[in-house]
Amino acid sequence: MERLDLIWQSLPLLWEGARVTVTLTICLLGVGLLLGVPVALGQVYGPRPLVILISGYERFFRAMPILVLLMVFFYGLAFLGVSLPAFGTAVLVFGLHSSAYQSQIFRGAIQAIKEGQLLAARALGMSRLQAIRYIVLPQALRLALPAWSNEYSGVLKDTSFVFAIGVTELTRQGWQIMQRTREVFLIFIAVALIYLVLTYLGTWLLELLERRFGIPGLAGQRREEHGRVV
Amino acid sequence: MSSKIVVRVEDLHKRYGNEEVLKGVSFILRQGEALAIIGPSGTGKSTLLRCINRLTEPDSGRIWLEDTEITGAKTDMNKIRQQIGFVFQDFNLFAHLTALDNVRLGLMKVKKLSKGEASERAMTELKRVGLAEKAKAYPAQLSGGQQQRVSIARALAMDPKLMLFDEPTSALDPELIGEVLQVMKALAGEGMTMVVVTHEMGFARSVCDEVIFMEQGVIVEQGPPEHIFLQPRQPRTQQFLGKIGELYGGTGS
């Protein structure tokens, strides 16, 4: 009972940690989205040199362990004399990393749209940019949503790695409580359960979004069968 | 017609949920006979066939293969199935194995033949269906007709006492049907005991010794092909054959 009491007393701290985790996740997904869509468009519609450049970017960030990137940027920014709080560094690094993965998702979605869609738009007299803006993207974003929801659950868990640069999110809160109280199992089971709730809650919200904006015949493929976001 | 009985089916019943697909089916089949089962789709023909080697469990009724009761609770079905060749509508060749390995697998793992013996036997069967030169091909590299012939070879290799064909040509393009029917015809000519569920009336009429017309889970009429096709007694049989005739311009004479 005493131990359950401990969990009860730790809840405010864990709640605080969960808030940081969620904020970080939302921010990094935002950065990843803002970078990922143009990267995908560039890869599909861009001129050859741009395609090569972008593919290199994508390849690099996907090949790198996120933890290594974190350390390189953490010390690299200091080396260059840029002072950014650890949280900002985390958003930047995770955002870049996620943009590479998100660009893959969006590229797949764009390429899944039949060639005729673009042709029909051009036939109406739309410019290439208009066609992309009004025809391709509205379809591609819908197609991408299920895979994007996978990306959410993937990065949510990965945010725990910012432990290494000292951002006090959910996992680090749990670790600090553990240091103080010497209670390991209950604390980390509680932490794990909060992650589980966040994972399923977020996925559920994204599913609502999917249904809200759903159009018959434009459902994306869920890639859960293949486990990790790739 | 005094040769020995290979299959005896007695009062077979099977229901899926509320729908009774077999409502008491009985027949016997003697050695060397080829039996065609015809009738509209969804009337239990395939279910009947699958019950015979218990890929589908019948609810009640009894089935014998020669002197062994297939429906017995203690029957070793893996032993029985070795003696019954089954050819599926959609071939079901093992997708990861070459034609040769498809035929060889049962010989090696079930009959426990050595690799050499199994290969020799498998090649004989592939030759028999005219596909010796495709031994090394994977299923995806074969046409539908070729795949079906390999699947017939796979079944024959086990030395079955009985062959069951479940609409073997229904999944094939029209131009590929002939090669499969040819193989089956030769088989019947060699005296193989077989049951064929089919929509190929011409085949049923010219190759089979006996025809069963089934509808809604019961045998409506049974007899030699000349009776069923030329002088059907039941009005439902007449109707069915009439419709087929309209579609294909004659009953395949």
Add this chain to the structure above:
Amino acid sequence: MNPLAPFCQTLEEGSFVRLVCDISPRLLQGTATTFQLTVLAIALGLVGGLLLALGRVYGKKPIYWLSTAYVQFVRGTPVLVQLFLIYYGLPAFEIRLDPLTAAIIGLGLNSAAYQAEYFRGAIQSIGRGQMLAARAVGLTNVQAIGYVILPQALRMVIPPWSNELIYTLKYSSVAFIIGTPELMATGQIIASSLRGPGAFRHFEVFLIVAFIYLVCVLVISKLLDLLEQRVKIPGLEMQRA
């Protein structure tokens, strides 16, 4: 300790090349540990994943429930939390593991849940007709799974499995947080131990570490591509995600 030491002495003190020369032998030791960790974890994950997948596809109620709950729990929580549970949590039950063993078990148990899903997906994508045909030939249930279902499923699973191998290699870096002496940790230790004019070189050390990871990942990807080509069977291709 550094076999290159005599050569390194000739390089300019404090320069980047000197740093590379000084620390790369130790970093390569760390890389070896990273590989050891990755290979053992992926092997543990392979065995566990296969059992979990069979449990989820063919298992009876309690087995199905247990394996499903395991997979959902592991996939819904961060690997770092799982590592903490094993490394800091198990001593409460008198099980004390060194950091490397804890990391192998933690990453292996984590990977098992993901691999289970690849295997399950592959097994379920194989048509029911294959099982029927196998039974019709006279194979038993277990023989059918062994000779017909799994050989196909394992081939189909190679592309996602390749991804999993690369993932595990990358994710093995978290082991550094519990003090496993792999590549990341070695970099950290070296960077903190540099003294004199060569001190405070964290950024450069981690750049070298990053470069090693990049080379490893790209080379292994290439090797896996070649492997895929070799074991390919017509009609059984599966796109690499």
